[in-house]
Amino acid sequence: MIASVNPDPSEPRPGSAEWWRNRYRAGVPAGRPRANGLSLDRICEATMAIIENEGLDAATMRRIAEYLGTGPASLYRHVSGRDELLVLLTDRLMDFDGRSIEEDLDWRSGCELIARGFRGLLLGRPALAELCSRGQMLGPNSLRGREQVLRWLLREGFSASLAARTYLLLTRYVIGSLHTNDRSSKQNPDERAAVIRLFEEIDPVEFPTVVALADELGGQRPEDEFEFGLAVLLDGIAASREREAP
Amino acid sequence: MIASVNPDPSEPRPGSAEWWRNRYRAGVPAGRPRANGLSLDRICEATMAIIENEGLDAATMRRIAEYLGTGPASLYRHVSGRDELLVLLTDRLMDFDGRSIEEDLDWRSGCELIARGFRGLLLGRPALAELCSRGQMLGPNSLRGREQVLRWLLREGFSASLAARTYLLLTRYVIGSLHTNDRSSKQNPDERAAVIRLFEEIDPVEFPTVVALADELGGQRPEDEFEFGLAVLLDGIAASREREAP
DNA sequence: ACCTGAACACCGTTCAAGT
């Protein structure tokens, strides 16, 4: 614990650019199988299984080891610690396939496909959205998706600068919207109803507008909120494109 | 720990709409001072001091108690647990003052002022951005800011529906952009340089576009990224406004 | 009635001792 509060600055933080750079330079350690059958692959599988069944917080080093029939110390032969394990696992889950956008789509439909596809990917894997927002997604799998999207944006006539900023904005938007809406489980209609009830009951003298807009504020389904924001973003990007090449 | 993995569903989760609703109905317990001088106020002060000096993770119940010269069990007289404490603390920190937008601003400048002001508030308090994204901000302080912003949006001619969705989108954007950019400490020029270096060194055959756009992808200052996204959002909202009242 | 020491059931990580 002290190590995580006062991390050794000589060793780059797992998931940081410097850390990934060292990893790419060193080449993949190739994780040859060990005598006891433990490997990074098996550890990741176990971690995913636990997250799926019991949630991210339950995926402790001890629980993962128990799942694999060994002690927690054994995991440290394959991974420097829990942070590194989660970084590696996250990249493994980020297998965004951008091939479908290679088709004949206009830039706007393509961006919608990308944003919805990425959202779908994050929604499809438990805890992935949360894992995502803990870093910059610089692993090989993530870079594969980045490459595909950027290449397509350039082909659609985006300048280098606008393509990069559009990519960063869209991905940030997808992650951010999931993060804020999932945590509070707005997905659950009961929770949305509870928000409306709350807004209807607070002091109407101090909060007249919030009370009046109770339904509009509390009743939004996350998908609708997402789609509204996406449309707004793409309207704005359309304006940027036009400004760039009138 | 088992309690947090398997939370009692009869007791609403701290920070949820149902939990706040109960709290508003019950009225503030007014936290009368106790014999030993401990109070919710003092606990929050201590927690803030620790977060400021040692970070959010260091603000454990034990450390807070130690700071106050007592044992961890004493805190549970004032707060149901760590989650509740952080929820209450977060709302106390959310003292957004929207009075400056009461002035004679056009809707766009006002939205910029709101977004930048909220961003400034979150940047000014350590860990507040992270605390924010763990809930829906339904506390009294947060609702005060919500009320002010919504009232102003309506006065600027936004419909109820568009005002609510604009409010939600803007706040989500501010929080999301901080969350993704702070964690990875892109604020630090060294880290940005490391990202560029990484992109320049990866395989140019597999990632030609990422390599080519290394500077544009890695060199963005968070403020510039934020301002670009904000401009895009407001361009898009302009389009929504126009569609609403041509 | 209010408070809290001590205990319970957990953590991540290290390292010396085993093979």
Added chain:
DNA sequence: ACCTGAACACCGTTCAAGT
């Protein structure tokens, strides 16, 4: 050389015993 039991230094929370 590789592996891991046992230990270290922490957690959040509870509850019975104290005042």
